[in-house]
Amino acid sequence: MDWWVWVILVLIVLAALITLAVVVQRRRRRGGVIGLGEPGRTDSP
Amino acid sequence: MLFSQARKHDVVSTATATRVARVEGFVVRPGPARVALLRLGKVSGAGTLLAWDDVQGFGPDAVTVATDAALRPARDELEQRAEDNELDILGKLVLTERGTALGAVTDVDFDPETGAVTMLITKAETIAGDRLIGLGRYAVVVLS
Amino acid sequence: MTSSSPDPLVRARELTGRPVVTLGGELVAEIKDIVFESSGGYIAGFTLRNPGLFSRSRKESLPWDGVHGVGRDAVMVPDETVLLPTKEFAPRKQARNRDVLDDRVLTDNGQDLGRVVDVVLQGGTTLEIVGYEVEASEALGSAGRRVLIPLPDTIAVSGENLIVPSSATDFVSEDLAGFGAAVDAFRARLREGTN
Secondary structure (H helix, E strand, O other): OOHHHHHHHHHHHHHHHHHHHHHHHHHHHOOOEEEEOOOOOOOOO | OEHHHHOOOEEEEOOOOEEEEEEEEEEEEOOOOEEEEEEEEOOOOOOOEEEHHHEEEEOOOEEEEOOHHHOEOOOOHHHHHHHOOOOEOOOOEEEEOOOOEEEEEEEEEEOOOOOEEEEEEEOOOEEEHHHEEEEOOOEEEEOO | OOOOOOOOEEEHHHHOOOEEEEOOOOEEEEEEEEEEEOOOOEEEEEEEEOOOOOOOEEEEEEEHHHOOEEOOOOEEEOOHHHOEEHHHHOOOOOOOOEEOOOOEEEEOOOOEEEEEEEEEEEEOOOEEEEEEEEEEOHHHOOOOOEEEEEOOOOOEEEOOEEEEOHHHHHHOEOOOOOHHHHHHHHHHHHHHHHO
16 A cells, blocks of 8 residues: 555544543543432432 | 833842842732732842842832842742742732632732832722732632 | 522532632632532532643542632632542542432432433532433423423432422423522422421
8 A cells, every 4th residue: 555545544543542532531521410428318208 | 100110120239330130020928918029130140039128219210229139049939939930910810719700910009118019900900909818820819 | 588689500510620729829629520418409519620631630629618719710718728538528439429410300200301411509608409400301391401400408319310399390490590589489389388
């Protein structure tokens, strides 16, 4: 294959890796709303 | 006098009648709000800070000191941060103690006789100097 | 019950990323998670992350009593000494702690109202959960849209679902502006119901 085909493949792989890194990082940074205490409690009086 | 007017003032030693430095920045401290240190440029030696107490006179055109020995390097962590330009007030974000931003400091009005800071000026408003409660790397904090 | 001006409402997820700044003007961290007491629905505090784009969670958390003020641009703290190790504050591995985002909201007679996308907080000196923002199910007649559902004083959790009294559907709001009044009216209705 010509050399430029390899270049394009590398760029595609790089783009995919960068996208993956950004998505993963966004997920990790996502803040939650977290309840402390016992689940399984219902509002039964 | 305003910081914008006082910046670039020559610092002149009355002992030698020569210019020994130039004012580059101002370090303000709270409790009460005052100019604590001047950050200097165009110095020949190692000293880049000038304490307000060592200022002989702060005039409309120049600052006088008794001797250039008053120019000194940082003595503690706070002064080191001042020297590294972390604590310059011009351009720093103003936050109230409740967490609301009031804009960046565009100018400061001070008393050249005493060094007391009378007013902080941002694009949107002016803030009395006695509202200043803190100044760090990230922001200036003022009472609401 | 008399009140002067009501405490402001804010969405919990808007607090994520907000700078935590000391009264001395130093940036300590950013807010990450909002942590609340399940029993009362009050905010217990926040977990933190380091500022910046590629940063990790910090090992410290900010308990609510360390907060000086929550503002539009920053959460203010007196100094760094108010931070607690997260192990003490909100143990991560503890099975009881749960993130309510993406949970489904059910009425107590079994109707699915939607998926939680945010939580509405109200407060001044304490910050309280007063509502869920959900991506509405068809039951609310506006499938896919975001609506606000008011909550009673106590949060109720069952499995992976959050339970609300069925009368809450009468007080659903479209936006934050009228939601405070909806919460008050809903809670008044609950009180009448038990009298």
